Structures are given as C-alpha cells and as structure tokens.
Amino acid sequence: MSSFPYLRMRRGRVAPWMRDMLAENRLHPSDFIWPLFVCEGSDCEEPIGSLPGVSRWSVDRLGAKAKEAAALGIPCVALFPNTPNELRTERAEEALNKDNLICRAIKAIKDAVPEIGVLTDVALDPYTAHGHDGLTDQTGYVLNDDTVAILTEQALVQAEAGADIVAPSDMMDGRVAAIRTALEDGGHHNVAIMAYAAKYASAFYGPFREAVGSQGRLKGDKRGYQMDPANIEEALREVELDIAEGADFVMVKPGLPYLDVVARVKDAFGVPTFAYQVSGEYAMIEAAAAAGAGDRDALILETLIAFKRAGATGVLTYHALDAARLITG
Ligand code: PBG
Secondary structure (H helix, E strand, O other), X not given: OOOOOOOOHHHHHOOHHHHHHHOOOOOOXXXXXXXXXXXXXXXXXXXXXXXXXXXXXXXXXXXXXXXXXXXXXXXEEEEEEOOOHHHOEOOOHHHHOOOOHHHHXXXXXXXXXXXXXXXXXXXXXXXXXXXXXOOEOOOOOEOHHHHHHXXXXXXXXXXXXXXXEEEEOOOOOOHHHHHHHHHHHOOXXXXXXEXXXXXXXXXXXXXXXXXXXXXXXXXXXOOOOOEOOOOOHHHHHHHHHHHHHOOOEEEEEOOHHHHHHHHHHHHHXXXXXXEEEOHHHHHHHHHHHHOOOOOHHHHHHHHHHHHHHHOOOEEEEOOHHHHXXXXXX
C-alpha cells in the first residue's frame, strides 16, 4: 500500500498553495545580516570592481543604508572598514584608535537607526601593512598571543563605540576567552560574541580583500591560521573550543561550499549557527547571472534557502537587501 500508485510524491507539488503548505524551510528578512564596507570621505560611494552592485560608503551615508535595511526587516549589519593606506602599519595601531573609521561608523548607525544591530569584525587585516589578521614576527609568522592581546583591546574599543556583537574573524587560539573576560571586566555584559569558529583558508575571499584594501599587500597566505578546506572534524573541535571559551554564537565561513560543516555544527552543538556567504560566492552568482547562465533572483533565493535547509540560524550575505525585497515583495 505504501508504494506507487498509492503513494505519489508529486501530489505534494501539484499547486503553489500545496508547495507553500509543505515547505520545510522559509526565508525571512530576519535571517540576514548585511555586510557593509565603509570608506573615509563625505557623501562618498565607491563601487567595488569585483563585487558588482556592492560599494563602500562614507560614514555620513551609512545611516541611510542602515535605515533601508531596517525598513526591510533586516536585524543586523556587519561593518568592515577600508582603512586609509597611510594608517596601515606593522603593529596595526589604528585598530585601537577610538576615533577610527569603524568606531565612527558604529556611532553613525546607532545614532541614525538605534533599532538595528551592529556587528563588527575583530581582526587586524584592515589595519596591518602586510594584510595579515595578526602581528607577524621577522619571518612573517603570525604571532598568536601577541595578536590576542591586541584583538582584546580592539573588541573593547568597538564595544565602547556601541557595537552589539563583536565577531573575531582572526582564527587565533584563545581569543574568545580573552575577549569575553575583557568585555565582562569592562561592564559590557550584553555585548555578544559571534565567533568565526570554523573559518577556512579560502579562495573565495578575493573580492572582500579588494573591498577592504588588503589584497595587494598580503604577504603569503593565511593557511597558518585559517583552516584547511579538507577538514571537518577539526571544525567541530574549533567550534567546541569557542563555545567553551564563551562564544554566544558561532559562524562557519565560507558558506555554500561548507554546508556540510554548517549542518554538522548545528547538529552537534545546537547553538545559534551562522554562515557567511562570502564575497567570492556573491561574485560567482553575479557572474553567472551576467553571463546568462541562470536567473539572478532564483539563484539568490536558492542559495539562501540551502543555508536554512542545512540548519543555519542566519546568513551574512551581500544579497541581503535584494533577498529581503524578493521575499517580501
Ligand atoms: C578578515 C575577514 C575576511 C572576510 C571577513 N573577515 C577575509 C580574510 O580572512 O582574508 C571575508 C569575507 C568575504 O569574503 O566576504 N578577517
């Protein structure tokens, strides 16, 4: 009785109402975190060549961008600064400047749209002359503990400027515990930590590095601290450690090529698990659409629902506004 023709799976696909009724997952604007790039200057928009449709915005234009996002129901933006070249140094001092670009950006958004969340990246790559996420020794090795000390200060500076969520994206060991302790000691009890817990050394970050101006300067690669794409058991250990150290939420990055990691992490730990659909993924979708290889809107929605199916709590995506419009429109 349980097989054909008594059971016809296509009955469940017979009409839009039926498909709606049976959908196991749905996209909602609250699933998205929208990354925004920030530049110096006033009334300034700088398009990013390798990310068609994405720009850097000067601080005075950010409030309007955040308003647009909030109006669409997007709960949170993620900020990334393009630090002026003359402020990039060996020791990344600008990361700790309380009046740096990112701090001014946080305040501008909090002033303009207090109801939207602001997430900031804790890592030194927008501030170092060599483009690495941490401090290096003479051989170019990225020093763990010295870097953690600065990241901790950086997270505090961001929290003091008004960041709601700090997101260490550096993959140093022990940074979540150090940051949590400093936030507690500093009275920032409600500033959350979203740990880039399983972050892979990926070829999909290229356009982002153009956007934050670290591309041409990176010496070597980041494989000494970011994870090997071959590994998944190691990702579970990374996530376990970050949770033990006090991460409130964890992230897997990149997104689409690592959905297996998202699914395993969510199943194993059940903590809020975010995925970052990174710049190269965005660029790939845009390139496919521009080449006529697929319908842009459909590609966007299909990739995003895949994150939900894998168990992601939410997705950082450059398509956040487009997707929110498609869903609600
Ligand atoms: C840097 C950082 C990177 C991204 C987010 N934070 C790049 C890197 O690790 O080199 C990538 C995001 C994207 O590609 O969209 N700490």
